[in-house]
Amino acid sequence: MMAEKKQKKNIIDLFIEGCRKGWDTGIRNMMPNVLMAFILIKALNVTGLLKFLGVVFAPVMALWGLPGEAVTVLVSALMSMGGAIGAAAGLLSAGTMTAKDVTVVMPAIYLMGSLVQYLGRCLGTAEVNSKYYAVMVGIAVLNALLAMWVMKIIVAMV
């Protein structure tokens, strides 16, 4: 494939430019989100709240074969996808979630991700009739929950 004269930028330029975007996103978005999530999980750990959440949500999360603590990933997803990724990484490194668990929640993080922001940035901008807002949030969350089952089945086959 590749370099044709019409292309203003060649592949190397494009790649380097993309890497630079990656550095910016990594440093400016990913890292602060990961730090916040690790600090939050540490705080939950120190106060004993994480254990508490784990116990309370264990029956619910068991529906997807996940530990109760995984609920923190889903709740943070509503605020920010990056935060949820950080939370998942934090629980993974604390040994609370396994690599399989993280794989199962991965699509859910995005399907119900950043909904709080996107109410404004997507539905607000598109001027969707606000009578649909509640249903649409519900559908996005449902999407996420169903996707976790699909992932659970796929992961079981791997």
Added chain:
Amino acid sequence: MDENKPVPQTEEEDEVRWYSYVALLFAIVFFSGVLATSKEWYSVFDFTVLNGTFGKIAAANGKALTFRGAGGNGCQDGFAFALSLLPAVIFALGVVNVVEGLGGLKAAQKLLSPLLRPLLGIPGACGLGMITSYQSTDAGAGMIKSMYESGIINDDEKTIFAMYQFSGDGTITNFFSSGAALFSILVTPIIVPFAVIMVFKFVGANLIRMYIKFLQKKNGTKEAA
């Protein structure tokens, strides 16, 4: 995590070229992981193979650790962890930028457009807005608004299209930036969770489509365009 790329506005002058399809196919193979376990030379066309691994440091107990070490926690461990994720994020967005620059997303748009009416009940013209929303939430939503204002889609179609974008918005940008952080620990190929997201976006849009139909039946109204 938030994509804040400027709008890749409207139809670009040039049409989709042959290498755009090659770029799209390449991206699918590259992130699919199908070649990851191959021992042949063509494993070079795999993201995880080229992403590689960090060197190991011998620990006192005879174990080998990466620079992140073991047993850390809190902010400092988060920092070391985030550092260890950076290469994947940089690399993934580099590749995505190449594919985008070669017109790979435009090729996807061309392939998708004829499917939109049967799959979502919205006009094929929404293809551009759909592809745009994979890259930028704000730009995608802006295009819904302008398409509605110029009469290309009616109110119901607007709602369906917005639902499609709303769940898992900014898909490519978000998945390959924040998501790249976890690529190395996924127990499935990278493309699997991505494909699941893509499929459920269609599921969600069809749920609201059914809901709208249900409301219309209930009210006995026939909403015209």
